[in-house]
Amino acid sequence: MPSGAGRPFVTRSAVGTAAANVNEAGSSQPRERSHALPYHLLIALVSILLIVWLWPIGVMLHHRDTLFPVSLHTLTEFGAIAVALLVFAVAWFAQSPGQPGNVVLIGCGFLAVGLIDLGHTMSYKGMPVFVTPADPEKAIHFWLVARYVAAFTLLAAALRERPPITSAWRRRAMLLAAFGGSALVYWVNLDRAHWWPRTFIDGQGLTPFKVVAEYGLIVVSGIAAWGFYRHGGARGGSYSNADLCTACLITILSELCFTLYANVNSVFSLLGHLYKIGAYAYIFRAIFVTSVRDPYQRLSVEVQERREAERRVEFLAYHDVLTQLPNRALARDRLVQAIADARRHHTVVALVFLDLDNFKTINDSLGHARGDALLQAVARSLVENVRESDTVCRQGGDEFLLILKGLPDVEAVGPIVSKLLEALSAPIDLDGVSLTTSASAGVAVWPSDGQDFDALLQCADTAMYRAKEEGRNGHRFFDENMNRESLERLTIRQGLRKALDAGEFLLHYQPQVDLASGEVVGFEALLRWMHPQWGLVSPARFVPVAEESGLIVPIGSWVIHEACRQAAAWERMGLPPVVMAVNLSAVQFKRGDLEAVLGAALTEAGLPAERLELELTESLLVDDPQLVRTRLLSLHAMGVKLAIDDFGTGYSSLSYLKRFPVDRLKIDRSFVSDVVSDPDDDAIVRAIIQLAASLGLRTTAEGVETEATREHLQRLGCDELQGYLVARPMPAEDVPDWLQRHVARRA
Structure with missing residues (x-):
């Protein structure tokens, strides 16, 4: 038996509600993301920085040079590098239709950031020789370039949303720019380091150039943060502007730390690196949501919608749209099952063909909307007045089929049909209009009147027309005289x-x-x-x-x-x-x-x-x-x-x-x-x-x-x-x- 073919009557409004629920829960669009910033987190990070900077407990840590050893620096930097490369990998390889060009821009930008950060890590004081000896200034050179590449990448994304990149050569050009730019930075820092102004003097701390450069990063990051915040509502459907705005704000806190340290192993250096990892994590989250989570959400929803559509198509293939009753195709299937059961248990099966009297007059005078409502009311009445084992189907128009199974003999059919016709004669209220309807029914019985659905349906139809001819609002059982008369009418x-x-x-x-x-x-x-x-x-x-x-x-x-x-x-x-x-x-x-x-x-x-x-x-x-x-x-x-x-x-x-x-x-x-x-x-x-x-x-x-x-x-x-x-x-x-x-x- 086809699935979804259960007997209980379901109103059309219920089906409409179910469809509406599917549309709400199964839209192919990703769920709307919140544009609110994580204010509690930002307040906590600012508070930590102020405690370390201004409170006596924090001031005691300013000049200690054991808080951020080379090993911990290397660990934090490799963590940041890994996140930056993950940003690139997700943006580059997890393509989806309609992916904004800003995602690829950020991905390629942070590929360069990760590569340059690697140079910074290998140049940190205490690391082995990396082409040239490790030196704080060498590390700072790589650091500043990496920070400015990250800041301007985010600024470019914040100022304008780029359309999806559909041509492969544009994507490759951005990738080559990331590799080429990184190679240029390595050449300058390793072979032309004298081009750089002094940024750090051991024992004295940062030079004015380094401090100004850090404040420049703060300004660029601040502008980017404002851009993401301002456009968060307008472009929140492309990617999470709130996450990128948060990353820019944490970057500002990170850069503030790097304007305060006196040696590279101080607490400010540790705090700045930790904040940098936090900023990278928010960037990764924004890119991951757009490139991975949302597409998979859409895919999951589309799969669910497809399954729901298939279930609905299957339901509609075997049910009437208006009344949700089984249709003629399912009635055929139900009758085959009923006859098989009757053979095993030596019972009879009755097929009742029921047609409303004067339905066209009601439909024409009161309108099709009330006519449809009347058909639904009739369907409910029929379902409520038959046994659980019986089946009520809508043949079409104002015609219904009833399959009465497991009956001991033909005499048991009459009372059931009389009860149905009596129930249908009760007044029905349709939007304040009280209607009284009636029906004519024809009954064919297996096995005496036919052996299959088509034969029984023809006999029941013939008997129903005889009931119409004899005054309506009644039922007739089929007999052979009706068949002869029907054949004669057809011949004539x-x-x-x-x-x-x-x-x-x-x-x-x-x-x-x-x-x-x-x-x-x-x-x-x-x-x-x-x-x-x-x-x-x-x-x-x-x-x-x-x-x-x-x-x-x-x-x-x-x-x-x-x-x-x-x-x-x-x-x-x-x-x-x-x-x-x-x-x-x-x-x-x-x-x-x-x-x-x-x-x-x-x-x-x-x-x-x-x-x-x-x-x-x-x-x-x-x-x-x-x-x-x-x-x-x-x-x-x-x-x-x-x-x-x-x-x-x-x-x-x-x-x-x-x-x-x-x-x-x-x-x-x-x-x-x-x-x-x-x-x-x-x-x-x-x-x-x-x-x-x-x-x-x-x-x-x-x-x-x-x-x-x-x-x-x-x-x-x-x-x-x-x-x-x-x-x-x-x-x-x-x-x-x-x-x-x-x-x-x-x-």
Whole structure:
């Protein structure tokens, strides 16, 4: 089973929070470094220097020449040299994208500092001969150059941040400058030492030149420190300016020590060397953070982000984004496992296909945000009302799948599904709007209805549609009759797609007669389908399929054109002009091009608009009354007549009759067939006729088959009739002969 596919429901907000936490903790940028200076450390170092310099205890140590022997000097200097070379090594070899050029500058500068410090160490009093004999002045020469190289390197970094060095030759040029500069210093100090002014006189101490040179270092270091401090906030993301500023400040303390000693082995010399090592350590820390720690931090974070992304991709591959429920792919996997368990334990598995009723209306009227919130609420309700062993999945849209496993028999399924549907019918509060929804469910059971996911899903889907057809807000179990009906609908749908092009449709016409005069006042065009193998197909079989598939739109357009053409053709043959009635599908009525279709049909046929009557069902009128009224007014303005078909069968409303510009009410055959013998039907028909008369509408009774019914309707005041008593629906070519016979009978 895919990982991360656990059953518990997780809200989208929780996932968003988790993603936000990942972004906070897993940003590919290094953590922001503090720009604050280590004030406590600096105060402590200043205090130590003041104690040694001014307090009696420290003054006693000024002239002791055993505190800083050659061995300790060598140890401290080699420590400083090691740190300086580490600064270079890290800056040079630990490259990272976007590494500022200042890092390479500091690295190469401190390579030179380390090399020159080596000359200083080897020239210190008491060391063996290094080309020339060891001498305090020789050591001081190397010292001053090393200090000025370090100070100006830091000053150059503090004044301006250099962009990343991308060309290899620039890096090599800086490296050669470090080696070349160091070699030049060695040549001058070892072969041209007489170029230097005196810096130290044994027994007297430092010369004014040496002291001024040290104060010059203090000034340069101070400027560098100010530069790092001033730009610390602005450029803190490149490297730690606070660390480099601290190094410059400690360097100042170090140089102050070297302006105070009287001999090279005094306490000030020891303190100055220790401070120098501290300054180098802060420089190394700044370079290490930029070149090593931050890149590795970024790498670690990027690895974590990649892992998190992979986990999220895997989760999304098997879960729905909106509800966080398992998706169809995971439902397939869960059903396979459930069936395997059922085989071992001799139980049954139920696959429930659940679809919300009228969800599109909610989504369109309240907006997609509330629609999404409703889906999340439904998902929560489903999860809360099934067992831990069951699985709730979102198929897509407003469709959900439930896998109920480990059931003893089929009878155990019904109560579970009923409980779910009852829970869904409870009101749901969405941002102050209380909604009540319902669902239709279809149930397929393993092993009786199918052996795999696809077969069970098809059966559950078929059963769900049957539940929809039977009034919604309920559930149905699959049976083979549904499968046959579903296959038949599919076969009819495929046949309908070809029938229009193949010319398999035809119209039959049933006359409508005036009750008072017996005169034929119109014909109703009735659609028929002559299938090459099935013969004449009943409209009750194929019209619902055509409406469901949307094929009724092109078929209805053909009916309008053909009916108008035939009415005009009869008139050209010399037959009396009549009104041609055409049934209009609700799907076709809602299409925006209805007026264009009617206009084209009337124009092509040369038929006046008042000779065409459109018959609309009552159910069509209750769906978006404002839109219906607008469309009916538009059709009425064209001159087309409008009739309400099957009036009285369920949606009758006086308000519709008052608001809509209709011309005729057609009384449904269910009331007409027993109007003579059934008092209730008589009362209904009488009421419809009286209502129509009071509103100035004509009435047509459908399904009149007996003379007694005709006479009774005439006594009630009905205007017209239509039915087998007058004539059955007939092909167009039979109409002229029938009209002649009808006129003859009237005569």
